[in-house]
Amino acid sequence: MTGGTVLLLAQLALAFAPLSLVAIGGAIAVLPEIQRQVVDLRGWVAADAFMDLFALAQAAPGPNMMVVSLIGWQVAGLAGLLVATLAMVGPPALLALGLGRLRARFASLAWVRVTQAGLIPIALGLNLASGVVLAQAAHHGATTLVLTLGTTLFVWLTRRNPLWTLAAGAAAGMALL
Secondary structure, three states: OOHHHHHHHHHHHHHHHHHHHHOOOOHHHHHHHHHHHHHHHOOOOOHHHHHHHHHHHHHOOOOOOHHHHHHHHHHHHHHHHHHHHHHHHHHHHHHHHHHHHHHHHHOOOHHHHHHHHHHHHHHHHHHHHHHHHHHHHHOOOHHHHHHHHHHHHHHHHOOOOOHHHHHHHHHHHHHHO
């Protein structure tokens, strides 16, 4: 492994590990910052490629943080995938282990219950911000605006699988070519 590769892997770890600790609600909650880090600041992937990686991660079965693994793969191959994934799941796993033990010990205290209740709107807000960033990145005119709004309403108002929206978007994209 060359010095450049080691440096790139260290940069991947340093990009994702801090984000993992504030990803209340999952990696999707910090998606705007992930996009800013990998597209705007570091230039590891283009904005369109980022959207493609996100779409692939959401369509595939598994956790919503899979986009981080795909970014790692795109940036540095298998080693990048492993480093990015471990940087995203390692710190919160260790934190959850420690806090879980503390919570079990102090669950009856009022401040523990209040803190738990206060995290709910934070997680919802972070997820909403992610949706806004994704909608802005996907907006390339009236057609994509209609697709974004239609998809949002479909997912919000029905109990159907969101993959139907992915299929509809793919069909619309092919029809417009």
